[in-house]
Amino acid sequence: MSRPKVGLVGGGSWATAIAKMLCKNHEQINWWVRDENLKGALLKNRHNPNYLSAVEFNPQQLNLTTDINDLVANSDWIIVAVPSIHLESCLKDLTVSLENKFVVSAIKGIVPVHFKIVGNYLNDEFNVDFENFGVISGPCHAEEVALERLSYLTIAAQNPEKAKMVADGLACSFIKTNISEDIFGTEYAAVLKNIYAIAAGIAHGLGYGDNFQAVLMSNATREMNRITQHISPIERDVKESAYLGDLLVTGYSNFSRNRMFGNMMGKGYTVKAAILEMNMVAEGYYATKSVYQLKKVLEVKAPILSAVYKILYDNKPPHKVMKRLANKLD
Numbered sequence: 001m002s003r004p005k006v007g008l009v010g011g012g013s014w015a016t017a018i019a020k021m022l023c024k025n026h027e028q029i030n031w032w033v034r035d036e037n038l039k040g041a042l043l044k045n046r047h048n049p050n051y052l053s054a055v056e057f058n059p060q061q062l063n064l065t066t067d068i069n070d071l072v073a074n075s076d077w078i079i080v081a082v083p084s085i086h087l088e089s090c091l092k093d094l095t096v097s098l099e100n101k102f103v104v105s106a107i108k109g110i111v112p113v114h115f116k117i118v119g120n121y122l123n124d125e126f127n128v129d130f131e132n133f134g135v136i137s138g139p140c141h142a143e144e145v146a147l148e149r150l151s152y153l154t155i156a157a158q159n160p161e162k163a164k165m166v167a168d169g170l171a172c173s174f175i176k177t178n179i180s181e182d183i184f185g186t187e188y189a190a191v192l193k194n195i196y197a198i199a200a201g202i203a204h205g206l207g208y209g210d211n212f213q214a215v216l217m218s219n220a221t222r223e224m225n226r227i228t229q230h231i232s233p234i235e236r237d238v239k240e241s242a243y244l245g246d247l248l249v250t251g252y253s254n255f256s257r258n259r260m261f262g263n264m265m266g267k268g269y270t271v272k273a274a275i276l277e278m279n280m281v282a283e284g285y286y287a288t289k290s291v292y293q294l295k296k297v298l299e300v301k302a303p304i305l306s307a308v309y310k311i312l313y314d315n316k317p318p319h320k321v322m323k324r325l326a327n328k329l330d
Contacts, residue, residue, distance in 0.1 A: 007075025013051035015081035017142035024172040032071040052146040077102040083281040084109030098126045104134040108190040109283035110290040137242045139249035148174040154242035156180040184232035193247040194284030196220035198262035200251040205266020230298045258284040
């Protein structure tokens with residue numbers, strides 16, 4: 001029996017990091033990138049000129065394409081690793097069915113306009129059954145993968161055998177993997193931790209210290225648990241790495257683009273100015289609006305989420321909002 005063929009969608013830093021992992025375990029990977037310039041650069045120069053340029057690839061391992069239908073048709077399982085705001089445009093020309101493919105989301109955001117997590121979006125728009133859907137969560141920064149620093153991933157899928165297949169395809173000397181069946185909890189946690197990282201960045205930009213940051217992250221963990229339990233009320237331990245670990249690394253690390261975005265807001269940048277200055281997408285900005293609307297429907301207590309929303313979308317002064325938030329934390 002032939003080995004399943006793996007596909008990867010995306011040309012950013014996280015997609016490049018995942019490609020590095022996959023190449024440790026596969027003789028060849030199918031890899032979709034958006035344009036011919038990037039495809040040519042990867043083949044000629046053996047690295048991605050835009051992201052993680054220190055990561056060197058063997059071109060013979062890369063079956064690169066700019067045709068999403070070619071990628072899907074020639075892959076048995078597919079990892080999607082593009083910013084959530086670009087997912088719809090990446091798939092707009094797709095005519096090959098995804099129904100019999102195992103699709104894994106490495107996206108940590110909400111699909112705009114649709115206001116859906118990736119699993120629900122793929123299920124509604126492309127008939128991807130939840131049995132054929134998986135989620136990759138951290139804690140894991142692309143930059144540390146590039147440096148081959150020991151990192152951990154959790155792969156969630158309703159089918160443990162499929163989760164293990166992906167876990168084995170990513171595991172290597174510097175990547176340890178775990179599996180889970182909590183596809184909804186891990187995906188929502190991955191979305192929420194970006195919002196809380198923005199809050200941590202805002203606090204840092206305003207001059208709050210480590211003591212406050214610790215209280216903020218403690219409260220964020222409990223808030224994450226309340227929201228995920230309202231959405232998917234199953235038994236889960238939010239202290240596990242896929243939830244708390246991913247929250248901590250995103251909230252504290254200098255590699256975190258969401259923390260960086262929040263830090264800029266705390267220092268007085270406008271949303272527009274912060275977005276223009278950053279070279280990467282801060283998923284938490286787009287997620288905040290969607291999750292805030294969901295929070296109102298669920299009627300769940302979420303003061304940190306509400307504070308971030310007021311700063312980003314109601315244009316409330318960060319110092320005043322964070323001062324009020326500080327009085328609500330314990």
